[in-house]
Amino acid sequence: MAYNHQEIEKKWQDRWEQAGIFHAKDGGEKQKFYCLIEFPYPSNAGLHIGHPRSYTALDVIARKRRHQGYNVLYPIGWDAFGLPTENYAIKMRRKPQDVTTENIATFKRQLRSLGLSFDWSREVNTTDPNYYKWTQWMFLEFFKAGLAYKTSQPINWCLSCKIGLANEEVVNGKCERCGGPTEKRDKEQWMIAITKYAERLLADLDGVHYLEKIKTQQRNWIGKSEGAEIDFVLNVPGQEPGKHNVTVFTTRPDTIFGATFLVVSPEVGKKWLDVGWNASESVREYVETSLKREEMDRTAEGTEKTGIDTGVVAINPANGKEIPVWIADYVLGNYGTGSIMAVPQHDERDRDFAQTFGLPIVDEPLVPFDEAVEKVAGRKKTNYKLRDWVFSRQRYWGEPIPLVWCEKHQWVAVPDEQLPVVLPEVERYEPTDTGESPLAAITDWVNTTCPTCGGPAKRETDTMPNWAGSSWYFLRYIDAHNDQAFASQDKLTYWMPVDLYNGGNEHTTLHLLYSRFWNKFLFDQGHVPTSEPYARRHSHGLVMASDGTKMSKSKGNGVNPDEIVSEYGADALRMYILFMGPFEEPVPWSLNGLIGVRRFLDKIERYVSEWIEVQTNNEVAGTVERTLKKVSDDIESFKFNTAVSTFMTLFNEIAGQSVTREQIKKILVVLGPFAPHLANECWEKIGEKGLVEEQPWPEFDARLLVQDEIEMGVQVNGKARAAIRISPTADEVTAKQLALAEEKVQKHIEGKEIVKIVYVPGRILNIVVK
RNA sequence: GCCGCGGUGGCGGAAUUGGUAGACGCGCAGGACUCAAAAUCCUGUAUGGGCAACCAUGUGAGGGUUCGAUUCCCUCCCGCGGCACCA
Numbered sequence: 001m002a003y004n005h006q007e008i009e010k011k012w013q014d015r016w017e018q019a020g021i022f023h024a025k026d027g028g029e030k031q032k033f034y035c036l037i038e039f040p041y042p043s044n045a046g047l048h049i050g051h052p053r054s055y056t057a058l059d060v061i062a063r064k065r066r067h068q069g070y071n072v073l074y075p076i077g078w079d080a081f082g083l084p085t086e087n088y089a090i091k092m093r094r095k096p097q098d099v100t101t102e103n104i105a106t107f108k109r110q111l112r113s114l115g116l117s118f119d120w121s122r123e124v125n126t127t128d129p130n131y132y133k134w135t136q137w138m139f140l141e142f143f144k145a146g147l148a149y150k151t152s153q154p155i156n157w158c159l160s161c162k163i164g165l166a167n168e169e170v171v172n173g174k175c176e177r178c179g180g181p182t183e184k185r186d187k188e189q190w191m192i193a194i195t196k197y198a199e200r201l202l203a204d205l206d207g208v209h210y211l212e213k214i215k216t217q218q219r220n221w222i223g224k225s226e227g228a229e230i231d232f233v234l235n236v237p238g239q240e241p242g243k244h245n246v247t248v249f250t251t252r253p254d255t256i257f258g259a260t261f262l263v264v265s266p267e268v269g270k271k272w273l274d275v276g277w278n279a280s281e282s283v284r285e286y287v288e289t290s291l292k293r294e295e296m297d298r299t300a301e302g303t304e305k306t307g308i309d310t311g312v313v314a315i316n317p318a319n320g321k322e323i324p325v326w327i328a329d330y331v332l333g334n335y336g337t338g339s340i341m342a343v344p345q346h347d348e349r350d351r352d353f354a355q356t357f358g359l360p361i362v363d364e365p366l367v368p369f370d371e372a373v374e375k376v377a378g379r380k381k382t383n384y385k386l387r388d389w390v391f392s393r394q395r396y397w398g399e400p401i402p403l404v405w406c407e408k409h410q411w412v413a414v415p416d417e418q419l420p421v422v423l424p425e426v427e428r429y430e431p432t433d434t435g436e437s438p439l440a441a442i443t444d445w446v447n448t449t450c451p452t453c454g455g456p457a458k459r460e461t462d463t464m465p466n467w468a469g470s471s472w473y474f475l476r477y478i479d480a481h482n483d484q485a486f487a488s489q490d491k492l493t494y495w496m497p498v499d500l501y502n503g504g505n506e507h508t509t510l511h512l513l514y515s516r517f518w519n520k521f522l523f524d525q526g527h528v529p530t531s532e533p534y535a536r537r538h539s540h541g542l543v544m545a546s547d548g549t550k551m552s553k554s555k556g557n558g559v560n561p562d563e564i565v566s567e568y569g570a571d572a573l574r575m576y577i578l579f580m581g582p583f584e585e586p587v588p589w590s591l592n593g594l595i596g597v598r599r600f601l602d603k604i605e606r607y608v609s610e611w612i613e614v615q616t617n618n619e620v621a622g623t624v625e626r627t628l629k630k631v632s633d634d635i636e637s638f639k640f641n642t643a644v645s646t647f648m649t650l651f652n653e654i655a656g657q658s659v660t661r662e663q664i665k666k667i668l669v670v671l672g673p674f675a676p677h678l679a680n681e682c683w684e685k686i687g688e689k690g691l692v693e694e695q696p697w698p699e700f701d702a703r704l705l706v707q708d709e710i711e712m713g714v715q716v717n718g719k720a721r722a723a724i725r726i727s728p729t730a731d732e733v734t735a736k737q738l739a740l741a742e743e744k745v746q747k748h749i750e751g752k753e754i755v756k757i758v759y760v761p762g763r764i765l766n767i768v769v770k
Numbered sequence: 771g772c773c774g775c776g777g778u779g780g781c782g783g784a785a786u787u788g789g790u791a792g793a794c795g796c797g798c799a800g801g802a803c804u805c806a807a808a809a810u811c812c813u814g815u816a817u818g819g820g821c822a823a824c825c826a827u828g829u830g831a832g833g834g835u836u837c838g839a840u841u842c843c844c845u846c847c848c849g850c851g852g853c854a855c856c857a
Contacts, residue, residue, distance in 0.1 A: 002809085172854095213774060213852085220773065220853055227857080250857060263857090305855080330855045340857045348771085349855050385856055505851075579795075581782060585775095586850085590782065596795050599810095606810090642784070645794035652794090713790030718838040720790040744824095758837050764789040768837045 002598075003605040005569030009677040013115055021066075021693050022074070022117040026479075026491050030071035034495050035062045036474055036534075038503035038511070039077045039124075041466075042103035044088050047110040049551070049559040049577075049589065050543040054502050056574045057540065057583060057640055059116045061500065063673035064635055066117075067697035073495060074117055075477035077124035078104050082466040083161060083177060086397035090430055096397045097425065100127055110561060114570045115676050117693075122480040126399075126469030131476060133420035134486035135468050136402040138518070139391075140413045141525055143403065147193040148391065150411065155390055157185040162431035164189060166390040166465065169510075184291075187435055190392040190401060190462060194517050198222050198384040200531075201516060210537040211584070214508050221509040223385025227251035229337060230378040232262060232314040234325065238278055246314065246325070249336030249383060252346060253372040256318040257364035259341040260354065262325045263307065266290035267333025283308055283327065290329040305330050305353045316341075317376040328353060336383050389514065391465060394437040396429035398463030406450035406457040415451050421459070437461040470511055471518035474498055474533060486527075493529045501534040504542075512537065538638060541586040543577070548588045559589055571675035572598040578640035578674065600648055601678055604671070607651060608682040614658045623653050624663050625704040631670050632697070647671065661686070666698040714739045715766040716748040728762030739765050 016022065037054050040047070062074040080100045089096040104125065111118070124131055142148040156165040160180035164187055169176040194201075202222045205215045227250050235241040246264065250256075264272075269287040273279060286308040307328030314325050330349060331340050344354035344361040354361050373380060392401070402414040402421040414421055424445045429438040439461040440446060450457040472486070478495045479487035503512070519533035544550060545557035552558070564573050576597040581587030627650040634643035650667070659667075664686060672679040672692040679692045707728065712735075714722045722742040726735060736757060739745055745767065752769035759765045 216774060217852060223853090223856065225856075248857085252857075328855095330857095332856065335856045342857085347857065349857070352855085383856075385853090508852085576795095579782095587782070590796070592796050593782065600795085602810095641782095642794080645784075648794050711790085715790075715838070718789095718836090723790065756837060758789090760789060764838080766789080766837050 002602050003678070003681070005571065005677070006566065008681045009113070009115060009570050012677045012680045013112065015680070015691065016115075016117075016693070019691060021691065022119050023121055024073040024075075024119050025071055027494055028071055030069055032073065032495060032499075033062075033065045033070040034073045034474075034498045034500075035065070036075070036477075036498045036501045038501075038507065039079050039470070039473055040107060041079045041082060041084070042100065042107045043084050044099060044103050045553065046103075046106050047561050048543075049561050049564070051111075052114055052561065052573060053543055053577050053583075054504075054540045055111070055116050056114070056577055057638070058500065058502050059574075060578070060635055060640065060673040062117055063676065063693070064632075064697060066693065067669065067672070067695060069696070072117075073122075073477065074119060075122045075124075075480075076111065076116075076118040076120065077122075077473055077477065078107070078126065079466065079470045079473070080104065080125055080127040081398045081464075081469055083163070083395065083397070086395060086429070087161075089397075095425065096429075097127070110565075113562075113565050114574065117676075122477045124473055124476045124480050126466075126473065127397075129420045129422050130483065132399040132469065134476070135399050135464065135472070136414075136419050136421060137416065137486070138472060138522065139399075139464065139468070140402060140416075141527075142192055142521065143411075143413055145521070145525065147196065147521065148190060149193070150188055150190050152186055152188045153191075154184040155187050155189055156182045157187070157435070158182050161395075162433065162435070163393055163395055164390060164435075166467075185435065188392075189390050190460075192389040192391045194389045194514070195384060195386050197517050197520055198224070198386045199382075200520060201386075201513065204516075204520075204532055208532050208537070209535060211539060214505075214512070214537055214539065217508045218513060221386065221513065224382060225251050225384075226380070226382050228253045228373045228378040229381045230256070230317065230341065230373075230376050232317065232341070235313045235315070235322075236277070237311050246339050247337045248339045248341045249381060250341055252343065253376070253378055254366045254369045255343040255346045255364075256316070256341065256372055256376060257367065258343045258345045258362055259316055259318070259323065260344060260360045260362055261323050261342045262314050262339060263328045263331045263342050263350075263353070264310075264325065264339040265331040265333040266327060266329050268338040269310075269327040279310060283310055286327060290327075293329065305349075305356050307353060307357065309357075318372070324359070326353075326357070326359075334387065335385065389517075391468075392462035393465050394435055394461075395431055395463055396423070396426075396438045398466060399423070399468055400439065401460040401462050401464060403460040404448055404450060404457045405460065406453065406455060408455060409450055409452045411460075412450055412452050412457070418451070423463075437463060439463070467511060467514050471515045472522070474501075474515075475519075475522075475528065489529075496528060497530045497532060498534045498536075500536045500538065502538045502540060505539045508539075539584060541582070541584050543580075544586050544588045546589050546591070551589075559591075564594065568594060568598045569601070569677070571601055571678045575601065575644055575674050579644040581641055583638045583640055597644070600651070601675060603651055604647075604675075605678060605682065607655070608664070608668075608685050611664060611686060612658050613661050615660065617657065617659050617663065619657065620654050620659060621663070622704050622707055623650060624659065624667065625700050628666055628670050628698055629700050629705060632700075635673070644674065647674070665695075668692060669695045669698055710762060712762065713764050714742060714745055715764060716745060717768060718766060719748075721745050721748050724765075730761065732757070732759045735759055735761070735765050739767065 035058050037058050040051060062072050065072045085099055086096050089099045156170045158165055158175035158180055160178050161175060170182055173182060175182055202224055205218060229247050229249050231245045231247050233242050234244040234246055236244055266287045307326045310325050310327055312325040313322045316323050342350035344351040345363050400421045400423055402419060404412045404414060406412055424442055426442055446459050448457050448459055475487050479491045482488055515533060519528060520531055522528040523531045572594060576594040579597055580593060627646055630646045631643045668679045668683050669692055683692045709725050710728050711723045712726050713720050714724055722744040724738045726738055749767060749769045754767060755770050756768040
């Protein structure tokens with residue numbers, strides 16, 4: 001018989017709530033443990049079956065820590081600004097505010113049904129003015145520190161979202177959100193100077209405990225490279241020789257003798273033209289067309305190299321030789337100096353180019369790096385691939401940027417006491433093709449007075465990207481209802497840093513990098529106590545559809561968590577999602593797999609129902625202890641799948657016999673983090689009082705962990721031939737005797753000479769014969 | 771191209787300071803219970819042969835080290851993720 005999950009899950013969820021046992025205390029004797037999952041984006045699609053993977057895994061850890069006596073903070077909130085909601089609201093002709101409220105209610109109901117041990121009293125919502133007041137305040141801190149600046153620059157413009165994107169949001173030239181094409185547009189944008197922190201973001205990775213692949217990915221993204229800047233004197237036709245020069249960046253100054261031409265990017269070419277370079281018509285045309293080419297097109301794999309000789313000649317400072325200067329779009333305008341010295345002998349791209357255009361390739365000897373730099377009067381220079389963060393969005397559903405433009409005083413920060421600058425509620429907020437934010441049309445709101453001089457002024461109408469609110473939410477959980485500060489210093493000092501943070505790999509170079517930066521900045525301003533926000537970062541794999549492909553709305557191959565919970569129960573979903581495969585890997589969903597886990601839970605329930613207390617059961621004492629230890633260890637190493645299978649093995653072994661009260665209690669406590677509702681139900685069933693959650697994590701009896709007798713393999717010439725029952729500490733003579741007594745062993749050594757016996761106590765005995 | 775990870779039954783996956791490969795679950799087959807079904811329980815389930823005791827083969831391919839290799843080394847093939855003309 002199956003147990004009634006709907007009844008018992010509701011029952012225990014209510015009891016937990018009444019007891020308030022998941023509320024973290026801001027201080028006290030206990031050691032703190034701050035456990036964090038990436039807060040969800042409450043889309044109108046509702047909870048995705050993948051969400052519980054991360055949440056239950058950390059729920060298991062959070063619950064275990066509470067048993068172990070920690071003061072655990074496991075909070076939850078909503079990252080609710082953003083495009084999908086806005087687009088949906090536009091389509092439905094509704095207000096994003098209302099849609100968001102509804103979506104959050106749905107998510108909340110769904111998450112609550114899973115029995116996660118969140119501290120709901122600290123719930124945060126990035127779209128709540130009481131929250132974004134502080135997001136705005138922090139932005140102004142960046143502004144006041146000179147790290148936020150407005151500049152006109154080519155940005156990635158998504159044609160269908162009608163929005164400017166950060167570099168990180170453009171994947172293969174396409175919009176990361178909608179997959180649509182992007183183009184370059186010149187636009188005034190607020191930027192935040194994350195590049196000022198490039199070195200620290202890189203160096204401080206050494207001091208945090210992140211999965212190695214996460215560190216590697218961040219390192220690559222920051223892309224540090226050390227080299228030198230070198231000046232080349234130019235001779236421009238029709239101009240006085242030596243009047244101009246060009247600076248190149250290279251990581252290989254040691255190859256400078258092999259430099260046979262220079263290449264400047266079309267962007268640099270444009271600058272030259274702008275200052276009056278009298279170039280040929282074909283050069284102008286090349287610059288024009290390359291600048292129009294989409295990034296994607298320009299950088300795609302296998303793209304034929306294009307370029308044009310400028311007629312300008314440069315002098316190689318190493319050997320005084322004249323070399324031609326070309327313009328080519330394989331050189332990027334926004335990296336290094338936008339110009340390079342081409343060494344076809346040592347660089348594949350330069351060689352390609354040289355071969356395409358018949359430029360010389362010479363093999364010159366290398367000179368030591370430092371010597372080369374000195375000889376040509378170069379300057380050592382470190383460059384990073386990381387770019388400054390495009391912080392403006394021309395959309396409605398985001399935090400207004402709290403700045404005011406005054407003709408006299410230029411950009412002026414809205415004073416603290418006037419924060420938050422509340423997003424005005426309006427009827428129309430569709431994006432515009434002009435690239436202007438919809439807020440620009442609300443003249444009542446836009447027109448204001450300058451905080452400095454009281455004269456007429458206009459509000460900034462761009463909003464922040466949704467990475468803003470998520471860059472600091474972990475700080476707000478610490479003191480979610482504080483209206484004097486984003487959080488009190490005492491509480492921040494108590495809780496920071498986050499001890500364990502789990503989230504998706506897709507955020508490694510976005511949210512994870514942004515929030516590290518944001519926190520470091522706040523640290524420098526004296527607002528937070530730690531330079532790094534997260535002591536440890538782990539990640540989970542996606543839950544795929546049963547055919548191994550990504551779940552998607554259009555394919556209709558998704559799984560609805562509500563249906564699973566109502567039909568099979570939260571405990572079954574929790575335990576299955578942990579069991580389905582290694583936590584860091586993507587794993588396909590299998591309904592049969594889930595049903596199998598549910599069968600196992602029924603088996604537990606049956607076992608406990610039929611349980612009759614016995615005074616001793618030494619038979620299984622070791623098995624029980626080893627299960628507890630293995631499950632404990634597996635939780636620490638994120639091996640939830642084998643933890644679940646260990647429980648299955650245990651129940652297979654104790655089936656048909658009873659265990660003592662102490663034994664069954666320990667089992668239920670350790671089961672608790674995985675299937676908390678059922679564990680409590682069983683706890684009550686065996687006549688125990690209170691909640692499983694109030695029990696200490698069981699201690700293991702080390703003596704019971706050791707088996708006095710094990711089955712050990714016996715090999716002949718490395719091939720398994722028999723197994724003997726033996727003490728794991730038996731001496732070689734005993735082991736040898738037992739092994740040689742085996743019929744199967746005798747058969748294989750008959751008539752042969754024993755050359756050697758390898759005996760590893762408790763592991764193997766190998767008889768080598770010839 | 772570069773960086774990282776991986777390749778194990780029909781399927782998801784276990785096992786690595788080198789030590790009986792295939793735990794656990796799914797699926798499948800057979801049986802018990804039942805008038806029957808569901809549920810549950812029991813048995814079997816890498817492959818080939820004997821079709822039972824057993825023998826041989828077997829962790830992407832090929833070499834190597836070792837008493838012993840899924841695990842370490844070399845060469846190669848395939849898949850996944852990230853970066854991608856960053857000089």
